[in-house]
Amino acid sequence: MLKQNLSIESIAKKRGFTVGTIISHIEKLKCLNQMDNSYISHLKAALHEKDFDVIFAELKKSKDGMLKPVFDAFDGKYSYVSIQLVRLFIT
Numbered sequence: 001m002l003k004q005n006l007s008i009e010s011i012a013k014k015r016g017f018t019v020g021t022i023i024s025h026i027e028k029l030k031c032l033n034q035m036d037n038s039y040i041s042h043l044k045a046a047l048h049e050k051d052f053d054v055i056f057a058e059l060k061k062s063k064d065g066m067l068k069p070v071f072d073a074f075d076g077k078y079s080y081v082s083i084q085l086v087r088l089f090i091t
Helices: 008-015 019-031 041-046 049-061 067-073 080-087
Strands: none
Touching: 008 019, 019 080, 041 080, 049 067, 049 080, 067 080
16 A cells, blocks of 8 residues: 555555554564655655754664654644654654
8 A cells, every 4th residue: 555655644544544553563563674754755655844953953863763752842733653654664
């Protein structure tokens, strides 16, 4: 479905999962080196470029890549899903 450039939301709906679950599955595939950024590059469009860049920079500062410290750093301005989406592009 990612090869068809479907959004995370569309994939979640078709598969009957939450958006967070789909992102988690993508993260696992990336960790196993079974997927690279070419499959997910279209997902960046889900966020404004400036927001993506700000979240990306904060995640790069993180030593462990955990979501909560980044969420807290922005005082909840960005959802966990948005942060998790950006985290897909860190590695």
